[in-house]
Amino acid sequence: MSYQVENAIPVLRIANMERSLAFYVDVLGFEIEWQGEQTGGIAGLRRDNAPVMLTTLDGSGPGMVWIGVSDVRPIHAAILAMPQPMEVLYPPTRNSYAADFQVKDADGNVLWFGCGE
Numbered sequence: 001m002s003y004q005v006e007n008a009i010p011v012l013r014i015a016n017m018e019r020s021l022a023f024y025v026d027v028l029g030f031e032i033e034w035q036g037e038q039t040g041g042i043a044g045l046r047r048d049n050a051p052v053m054l055t056t057l058d059g060s061g062p063g064m065v066w067i068g069v070s071d072v073r074p075i076h077a078a079i080l081a082m083p084q085p086m087e088v089l090y091p092p093t094r095n096s097y098a099a100d101f102q103v104k105d106a107d108g109n110v111l112w113f114g115c116g117e
Contacts, residue, residue, distance in 0.1 A: 003074045009044075009066040011053045011112060017041040020054050036097055064110040072099055072113050079103055 014020040021043065024030040030045040030052070041056035053066055069075060072092045079085050089102040089110065100114035 002071075004070040006068040006070060006115075007051070007066075009051045009053055009068070011055055011064040011066050013064070014054050014056055017043065017054065017056055024052070024054065034097070042097075064112060066112045066114060069113055069115050072101055072115050075113050076101055 012020075021032065024045055025032060028047065030047040033044040033046050033051075035043040041054075043054045045052050045054065076088070076092050079088065086106065087104040089104065092099055092101045098114040098116055100112060102110050102112045104110055
């Protein structure tokens with residue numbers, strides 16, 4: 001399996017993007033690095049060297065983490081090859097922000113793998 005983990009970013013589910021951005025930017029001092037509206041609302045924020053993503057996307061599981069990798073395909077293939085593979089929520093998909101896919105771990109947490117290619 002050949003890929004490199006580049007980062008891991010907490011993804012926080014929120015109800016209202018405008019309200020949450022006001023809190024994270026105006027109160028906590030985060031800066032908006034990027035924002036997308038195509039899927040209901042998603043934004044990447046950073047304060048110092050600490051990134052966080054906010055999303056209004058409806059997800060499953062008690063938690064979610066973005067794991068930036070060099071290539072999503074080897075990870076997806078390894079998951080499918082498991083004797084009892086985890087639940088893949090959607091296969092690798094090319095979006096405007098990244099190539100990505102999501103999978104649930106055994107406890108229902110969502111691992112959101114993505115790469116810039």
